[in-house]
Structure formats: structure tokens, C-alpha cells
Amino acid sequence: MSGQSSQQAQRRGPMGGGPMRGMGMPVSKAQNFGPSARRLLGTLRPDAALLVVVLLLGVVSVTLNVIGPKLLGNATNVVVAGFTSLQFKNVPPGTTQQQIIDYMMTHGQQQQADLLKTMQFVPGQGIDFAQLASILLTVLAVYIGAALFAWLQARILNGVVQRAMHRLRLRVEDKIHRLPLSYFDGTQRGEVLSRVTNDVDNIGQTMQQSLSQMVISLLTVVGVLVMMFLISPLLAVIALVTIPLTLLVTVLVARRSQKLFVAQWAATGVLNARVEETYSGHSIVKVFGHQRAVERDFRGENDAVYKASFGAQFVSGIIMPAMQFIGNLVYVAIAVVGGIQVLNGLISIGDVQAFIQYSRQFTQPLAQLGSMANMLQSGVASAERVFELLDEPDETPDPEPAATAPESASTLRFDDVAFRYTADKPLIHDLSLKAEPGSTVAIVGPTGAGKTTLVNLIMRFYDVDGGAITLDGVDTTTMTRADLRSRTGMVLQDTWLFSGTIRENIAYGRPDATEEEIVEAATAAYVDRFVHALPDGYDTVLDDEASNLSMGERQLVTIARAFLADPRILILDEATSSVDTRTELLIQRAMSRLRIDRTSFVIAHRLSTIRDADLILVMENGAIVEQGAHDELLAARGAYWRLYNAQFEGAAEEEDDLGPELAAQAAALAAPGDVDPVH
Structure with missing residues (x-):
């Protein structure tokens, strides 16, 4: 991310970016495959003993599978030998197989004699069905045993992988809570969600599908090679030609496919962004009649x-197909x-049959290993992204032992505070102020002046670069963040409600609150006015977007949450911007009761809301350029006076179009000398 985009993200704060942004498919190629793969395997270390069991079960399963074709070859030999023996049923009784072979060799039938050398039969006996049944039952038992051990191996490995993913998710979740706010301000929210969800899931799927298959495939290759060399070294050498051909095809295809997969994920990410953007702004698209343009763009990206x-x-x-060829x-x-070789008496027909089966068993795992190359690349690439998140520097730890302020502490003081997001661009410098208990401090100024940054410093979302912020004389950097924030209530312009009932959302401010306290907070924030009109009252369940409430109603619920928390310091960042004028006046009246013996900070763009x-504080470029009461600042005709007049001059120009009654009301709201509407 460039410095400029990083600063923009920081100014946006943690709410910047859509919830789906950046949630494309996981990247398909790892940058450092070896180290990342070893680190990924390290996540399995707590279950190392079970991995040994998995390996042993794999060895047993593969061994049984490898023995099967050889046993079936023996069955074929019994059948062939039985049919061959019937050709000699007319020989004198007691004639042995060796005598028949010697007779053929002395009469110039060398090839037939060599063929008979590969068999074991009694002339004229026919097929030994007892021996054949014994072999087939043994084969059945062998294959059942192989399947049982393979199932047991897969079951144990599944548990190992799932526990590893469980531990990894816990590590990621714990890391999320230890990361500083600057990380989230500088990283798109969708990108973080993609690493926590898509990439972790991709790792789990890759390990689940590839580990077991890789172990089985490698063991099968080794076991089949051993059996092939035992049967016929010459045929085994011919089969070994498969390995370099397989590697060559895999490398050639992988090089080409990796580039195409990168293009696929990139195009998919663009399409996902288009869908998320269009869905989030669906009403705007319809209002401006851009449906056809959006459809055209979608078709092109699709x-x-x-x-x-x-x-x-x-x-x-x-x-x-190349492997099959x-x-x-x-x-x-x-x-x-x-x-x-059979005709030359060097190998039996059953062994040739077994060898052909082994050749199939040999090429199949090689093809599977080749097809897993892309899966492994994708899984390790996702692991790299998750490890990057885990390797991010943690938030500065709280001091030990930590200082603490009195329970009633509410005097907040800034002493020569300096702060910057980036080293080369100072934002706040030499800022000093004092907020007394029970006072309301309003912060105004143009966009980018540092208003929200001031709040971030109070909450210790960021630590100051110079000076100090104290709470009743105690430096906030010597307190734990949990202690400081437990004394603070914050209501943002962007509402955040989770999926649950209205009662649960209000109680989020204090989970142990009684029903009476929840209703009291709801009444103070004027939630009780509309909640009874809902189907289930306080038990009305809000969906993921809380779309069954209006924007203003959602804001009132967040304010009720802050009321219930009963904080010593109250921060309102454009908290009433989403409500109508009458409700805003009612909330201000409720705030006047709430802020008794408490310190309140209010960030506002509508100056009429902070006249009392x-x-x-008037901020420009990170510095307080003016401070005082509303009337004093207007009389000074400085920065505040300019902001005030710029905000209301448009209303004055349109006064004639409002009608006499509405114009009088507008003038009353704008007049600086009017009685405070809260009182």
C-alpha cells in the first residue's frame, strides 16, 4: 500500500471499506514454498505421535494392497497350470512334470519346455480348486484389511488436520485482538477477512486432501517398485521410464497453468469486487439509472x-490424460x-498379469502427485498469507505493574501532545487542553483537521509521539488499555449492531445489566418510543445488517448501549448525524442528564448541535487554533465564525423559498443568541 493510500485508510478509521472487499479466491502460487511448507507442517507437531500412527497404518494398508496383485497372479498360475495339465491326461500314470519337460527338450520342443518350467502342475490333474479358493479368500481378506487400515488412517489424519486448523484459527483470533488499530486502518477489511476465512479454509482443505493422498501415493510407488523388481528387473526398468516422462509433463503443464490460475484469480477478484460494489450501492445504481452500464461491465468481467x-x-x-497416455x-x-519372457520361461503368466497391475498402480500415484502440485501451491500460498498476519507486530504491551486512576476520575488533560501517522508528516503538534468533570468539549474543524485522531488518542487506539494525556493526573500510557476503555463510552457515526435481539445489543454495553436498567437506558435514548411498535418489542431479532431498523433507530440503539455502560468519559463522533432534528434535540436533552459529573467529547459538523x-475546540491541520464558548468564538470572528457562516449562509439565501413559518423556525435554529434548545 502506498503512503498516500495508507494515510487515507488511517483517516477513514476501522470502518473503511466494504465487508466483502478483497475477499476473492486465495492466491494460487507460494512465494517461498519450502520454508512456508515446513512451517505449515509444524502446525501438526502437537499430534506428532498420531502422525507416526498414520504413517504406520499407511504402510500396512499399502503393503496389503501391493501384495494383492501378486496373490491374484498366483491364482492365475493355478488356473493356467490346471488347464495345461489336462493336455497330459493321457501320459502314463506317475509321470512327473519334470519328465515331460525333459522329453520336450530332447525332442526339439525347447520353447514349450521353457513355458512349462514357469508352472507347477500334476499331469492330468486339472485345476486345483481347493488351492484356488484358498488364494482367492486370502486376496479377499488382504483387500478388506487394506481398506480397513486405509479408513482408520484417514479418520485419524482427519482428526489431526482439524485439530491443527482449530489451533490455527485460535491463533489467528488471538492475534486479531493483539494487533494495533494501525494495522486495520492500513489494511482493507475484506483483506483481513479473506485471510481469516478463505485462506484458513483453503489450508484445511489442502492438508486434508493432499497429506493422506501424498503419503499413500509415495508409499505405493515405493511398494510397487519393490514388487516389480522382485518379479522382473527388466520390466521394472521399463516401468521406471514413467517417472521422468511424468515429471517432464507435470513441469511443463504446471508452468503454464500457474500463470493462467493467477489470471483466473485476478479476474475473479475483479468480478467479486464489482458484485460487492453493485450490491452495496444497489439503490444508488437504480436511482441514477445505471443498470445497463453495470450489466455491461459485469458481462465484460464475467x-x-x-x-x-x-x-x-x-x-x-x-x-x-497425458499420464494415462x-x-x-x-x-x-x-x-x-x-x-x-513368458515364452522364454523367464517369468510366469501370473507374474506378467501381476506386473501389468503393478504398472497401473505405479502410474496412478505418479499422476495423483502431479495433479496435487497446484493444490499444494495454493494451500502453501494461503499459509503464507496467514503467517504474514501472525507475524505482524503486536500492539505495545500494557505496563506491568500498571497504574490506575480513581473510579470517579473524569478530568482529562492533554499536555503538549504530538502525533503523526507517518514519520514524515506530522499531524498533531503541541496540543494542550483540559476537560473538567461534567463539561462538554466539542471538537470542530474541516475534514482531515485531526478531530477523530484526537479521539483515537484518548482511547489509546494510537499512542502519542510526544507529550502526555492524563486522567486525573495519571498518564494513560501507564494504565492498561482495558482499564482506560472500561471508563469510556463511545458512539460512532457508523453504527455497529450484531445479529441478535435489541435487548442483547443494548446489553452489550454491560452484559450483567438487569431488565430494568436496560429499559431505563432505552428510554433515555428514546429507543423505548419505537421498540414497542416492533413485532417482538425488545426481543425483535436484528439481521446481519440490522435492516429491519432505520438508520436513525440503529443509531439510537448504539446510544442506549453507551447509556447503559454508564462511562466516566463519553465520546460522540457525529453520533446524531443519522437522526432527524426533533430526535436530535431529544438526544441532546438526554445527554445533558448523562454527562453530569462526566466528561464528554463531541465531534460535530453541524455546529448548531454543539452551541451549548x-x-x-476549533482544529486546523492538527492544531487547536481557537477555543472557547459558542458566543465568544462568534464574537472573535475567527476560524469558528468562518465555519459557522459557511454552514448557514446557504440557509439564509434560501429563506425566501421556505415560507414565513418555516423561515422563522430556520432563523430561530441559526440565531446565536437563542435560548439553548437542550434547556
């Missing part, structure tokens, strides 16, 4: 996703060479 996805899937889909070539070579403040 086509881009289609083309990129088609190319990526097409290229990556070449791996499996290579496997078929090897199959033909093994069949031809194996047939020649005990102290008005």
Missing part, C-alpha cells in the same frame, strides 16, 4: 473470468516384453 478459468482448467486438465505406452511395452458545549 467473460474475462470465463476465458481465464477455461484456459486454466483446460491446461491443468491435460495432466491426467504414458501409462498406456508403458502397458504395451510391458505386455510385449513380458510375453517374450462548555468548550469548543
Whole structure:
């Protein structure tokens, strides 16, 4: 992020950016595959003993699977030998197989004799069905055992992976609470959500699908190789040609597919951003009649996703057919060479059959390993993003032992405070002020003057670079953040309500509050006025966006939450900007009761709402340029006077169009000498 964009994000505060922004698909290629993969495997270390069990179960399962074709080859040998023995049923009784072979060799039938050498039979006996049944039952038991051990291995590995993901999510959640606000101000909210949700899920899916398959595939390759060399070293060497061909195809395809996958995810991210933006601003799109333009843009971006996805899937889909083609070539070579060896008496027909099965078992795991390359790249890339989040520097720890202020502390003082978001651009410098208990301090000024930054410093979302902020003489940096913030209530312009009942949302300010206290806070914030009109009253469930309440009603609920918390310091950041004028006056009257013996800070753009403040601070470029009461500042005809007149001169110009009655009301609201509307 550039410095400029970072500053803009910081000025926006934690609410900047849509909730879906940045939540595209996980990136598809890791930057540092080896170190990240080792660190990812390190998350499994607490279950190392179970991983050993998983490996042993895999060895047993693969061993049984590898034995199966050899046993089936023996069954084939029994059948072939039985049919062959019937050809010699007319030989004299007691004639042995070796005698028949010797007879053929002496009569020039060398090839037939060599073929009989690979068999074990009794002339004229036929198929030994007892031996055949025994072999087939053994094969059945072997395959059932292999399946059982494979199922047990998968079950244990699933538990290991899920526990690892559970621990990783806990680490991420804990890290989120330890990160400073500057991280969230400088990072899009959707980007953080993507790392916490999409990337962690992608890691879990990758480990779940790839670990077991990789272990089985590697063990299968080793086991099959051993069996192939035991049966026929020559055929095994032919089968080994598969490995370099497989690696070559995988590398060539992976290089091309990685670029296409990157393009696919990029196009998908653009499309997701378009959908999120259009959905969030759906009413604006309709008001200005931009539906066709939005549809046109969507079709273009959707086509881009289609083309990129088609190319990526097409290229990556070449791996499996290419592996099958290579496997078929090897199959033909093994069949031809194996047939020649059978005729020469070097190998039995059953062993050739087993070897052909082994060749299939050999190429299949190689193809699976090749197809897992992209999955592993994607999973490790997601791990890198999660590890980047975990490696971010933590918020400065609270001091030990920490100081504490009296329970009734509410005198807040700034002494020569200096602060900057970036080292090269000072924002606040030499700021000094004192807010007495029971006083209301209003902060006004143009956008970017530092008003919200002042509040962030009070809450210790950021620490000052110079000077000190004290609460009843206690430096706030020597207190724990939890202690300081427990004394502070804050109502922002952007409302935040969670999915739950209205009662639960109000009680968020103090979970142990009684029903009477909740209703009292709701009444003070004028929530009780509208809540009874709702279907379930205080038990009305708010959805994710609290869309079943109006913007003003949502704001009133957040104010009721602050009332219930009963803070010593109250901060209102444009807290009444979403309510109508009458409700705003009612809330101001409620605030006048709430702020008795408490210190209140009010950030406002509508200057008519803060005329009754005990102290008005006018900020420009991070400095307090004027301070005083409303009438004093108007009389001084300085920065406040200019802001005030700029805000109301438009109303004065339109007074003639309002009609006599409305014009009189507007003049009454704008007149500086009027009686305070709160009183």
C-alpha cells in the first residue's frame, strides 16, 4: 500500500471499506514454498505421535494392497497350470512334470519346455480348486484389511488436520485482538477477512486432501517398485521410464497453468469486487439509472473470468490424460516384453498379469502427485498469507505493574501532545487542553483537521509521539488499555449492531445489566418510543445488517448501549448525524442528564448541535487554533465564525423559498443568541 493510500485508510478509521472487499479466491502460487511448507507442517507437531500412527497404518494398508496383485497372479498360475495339465491326461500314470519337460527338450520342443518350467502342475490333474479358493479368500481378506487400515488412517489424519486448523484459527483470533488499530486502518477489511476465512479454509482443505493422498501415493510407488523388481528387473526398468516422462509433463503443464490460475484469480477478484460494489450501492445504481452500464461491465468481467478459468482448467486438465497416455505406452511395452519372457520361461503368466497391475498402480500415484502440485501451491500460498498476519507486530504491551486512576476520575488533560501517522508528516503538534468533570468539549474543524485522531488518542487506539494525556493526573500510557476503555463510552457515526435481539445489543454495553436498567437506558435514548411498535418489542431479532431498523433507530440503539455502560468519559463522533432534528434535540436533552459529573467529547459538523458545549475546540491541520464558548468564538470572528457562516449562509439565501413559518423556525435554529434548545 502506498503512503498516500495508507494515510487515507488511517483517516477513514476501522470502518473503511466494504465487508466483502478483497475477499476473492486465495492466491494460487507460494512465494517461498519450502520454508512456508515446513512451517505449515509444524502446525501438526502437537499430534506428532498420531502422525507416526498414520504413517504406520499407511504402510500396512499399502503393503496389503501391493501384495494383492501378486496373490491374484498366483491364482492365475493355478488356473493356467490346471488347464495345461489336462493336455497330459493321457501320459502314463506317475509321470512327473519334470519328465515331460525333459522329453520336450530332447525332442526339439525347447520353447514349450521353457513355458512349462514357469508352472507347477500334476499331469492330468486339472485345476486345483481347493488351492484356488484358498488364494482367492486370502486376496479377499488382504483387500478388506487394506481398506480397513486405509479408513482408520484417514479418520485419524482427519482428526489431526482439524485439530491443527482449530489451533490455527485460535491463533489467528488471538492475534486479531493483539494487533494495533494501525494495522486495520492500513489494511482493507475484506483483506483481513479473506485471510481469516478463505485462506484458513483453503489450508484445511489442502492438508486434508493432499497429506493422506501424498503419503499413500509415495508409499505405493515405493511398494510397487519393490514388487516389480522382485518379479522382473527388466520390466521394472521399463516401468521406471514413467517417472521422468511424468515429471517432464507435470513441469511443463504446471508452468503454464500457474500463470493462467493467477489470471483466473485476478479476474475473479475483479468480478467479486464489482458484485460487492453493485450490491452495496444497489439503490444508488437504480436511482441514477445505471443498470445497463453495470450489466455491461459485469458481462465484460464475467467473460474475462470465463476465458481465464477455461484456459486454466483446460491446461491443468491435460495432466491426467497425458499420464494415462504414458501409462498406456508403458502397458504395451510391458505386455510385449513380458510375453517374450513368458515364452522364454523367464517369468510366469501370473507374474506378467501381476506386473501389468503393478504398472497401473505405479502410474496412478505418479499422476495423483502431479495433479496435487497446484493444490499444494495454493494451500502453501494461503499459509503464507496467514503467517504474514501472525507475524505482524503486536500492539505495545500494557505496563506491568500498571497504574490506575480513581473510579470517579473524569478530568482529562492533554499536555503538549504530538502525533503523526507517518514519520514524515506530522499531524498533531503541541496540543494542550483540559476537560473538567461534567463539561462538554466539542471538537470542530474541516475534514482531515485531526478531530477523530484526537479521539483515537484518548482511547489509546494510537499512542502519542510526544507529550502526555492524563486522567486525573495519571498518564494513560501507564494504565492498561482495558482499564482506560472500561471508563469510556463511545458512539460512532457508523453504527455497529450484531445479529441478535435489541435487548442483547443494548446489553452489550454491560452484559450483567438487569431488565430494568436496560429499559431505563432505552428510554433515555428514546429507543423505548419505537421498540414497542416492533413485532417482538425488545426481543425483535436484528439481521446481519440490522435492516429491519432505520438508520436513525440503529443509531439510537448504539446510544442506549453507551447509556447503559454508564462511562466516566463519553465520546460522540457525529453520533446524531443519522437522526432527524426533533430526535436530535431529544438526544441532546438526554445527554445533558448523562454527562453530569462526566466528561464528554463531541465531534460535530453541524455546529448548531454543539452551541451549548462548555468548550469548543476549533482544529486546523492538527492544531487547536481557537477555543472557547459558542458566543465568544462568534464574537472573535475567527476560524469558528468562518465555519459557522459557511454552514448557514446557504440557509439564509434560501429563506425566501421556505415560507414565513418555516423561515422563522430556520432563523430561530441559526440565531446565536437563542435560548439553548437542550434547556
